[in-house]
Amino acid sequence: MDRRRPIIGVTRPSVGDLLSYLAIALAIRLAGGRPVRLSSTAWEGVALDGLVLSGGSDVFPKRFQTLPKAGYRYDHPREQMELALLERALAEDLPILGICRGAQLMNVAAGGSLHMDVAERFHPTPYPQHWFRQIHFRKVVSITPGSRLHAILGCERLWVNSIHSQAVDRLGEGLTICAREANGVPQAIERTDRDFCIGVQFHPELLLHRRPFRRLFEALVMAARAYQDHRLRQAGDHAPLGWRGGSRDLHRSA
Template identity: 35%
Template sequence: MPNKPVIAITGPARGALLPRFCVATIVRWYGAQPLQLRPGDNISRLDYQGVVITGGHDIDPVLYAAEQEVKPKHDKQRDEFESAVIEYALEHKMPLLGICRGAQLLNVQLGGNLFQELRSRREKTSNRWTSLPLKTLKVEARTQLEKHLGCRQCRINSLHNQGIDKVGQRMIISGRDLDGIVQAIEAPEEEFLIGVQWHPEFLLLLRRQRRLFQSLIQAVRKQLKSNS
């Protein structure tokens, strides 16, 4: 058993330095070692026990057999790489947290699909992007999300164009916003397999948001202990 659990943090080949830095900071905060993964890395030869799939560009609809509805802004190289990371993590039952596009890609990998735009589906909430916790999250009772966040309703940020429509296999909806748009999914039968639509890494000063990463690392430690 390693001295520190290693948490892989995915992202594009270039850029995304701020979310990567924020996630790495929180991972270190809770006594684990971050490992930055980029397209081209050999994921099967690297040593890590948990995964965070970070946010970024929209998911290519070809991955869920849909026609293009909005102006494309995709990263096919990243889609392919992170799909492989998710598949590898699922195969090896690694605790995994998907953030924003990471939640969407996790959902697609498990057979779900996405809304390609959300503006037309909003009535009570703004479509404006903000990294500040200005939107309301309603958490489903008796879910892992409720246990980790410690709340039934709290504030979140919003930095996304797309959202989850049909939920993938093994997953349930554990959080929505005031318009009923899915904000969190989880696999209740897994130790930790959660996707959140907001960006908790940008809210690291809020303890309940840090708990998502803390719980991920605790799940990794539990798994390592049981395997030792």
């Protein structure tokens, strides 16, 4: 069997968020995978063994029956791409990791909703707003014993960063909350009916100096390698139609 580094697609906007993408790419490489950038202008025809939905701008609120923010620039092309990728990944049990916005999109795609301003809903929320303070700020989250995230990280309490203003509200179908902070804000979700489908509100790619966060990417790559092995056995080293040569409708209404 031709065993190569599993290919992990990482979504990002066409412009911006370079630091986060490079950090995710580094985490994947350190874990033994091969990261591939996916943007709305370059994503079809790529064979994938895993998928990372990365952070960035807000999910379009009309997807969960809420009015958009006045003057806010939503990234509709990226969102349409990610929804198409997520739909196919769930159908084929492709390993999925959602980070910050990515976790929120996972919830919305499953029929859930979001708190558009956690500071208005939860107390206390002493989160810094300036990017420099956000880099250094840490808060404690409690991880549900027995959850898949708990099995991967090997701990029940974890210090994480806080670079978000939104969070999961109504939980989407098939998802469970597997981590919260003390004020109740959901910090991680997962699906137990898939081999690896986890969304985290924090940014593990910016905390790679700590072992638990490296374990998360290692678990993703391990699951992607198992998917790759299965794909090679079943398809003779041909990717499923949805990832190589398949067509997806990117013109659905935002």
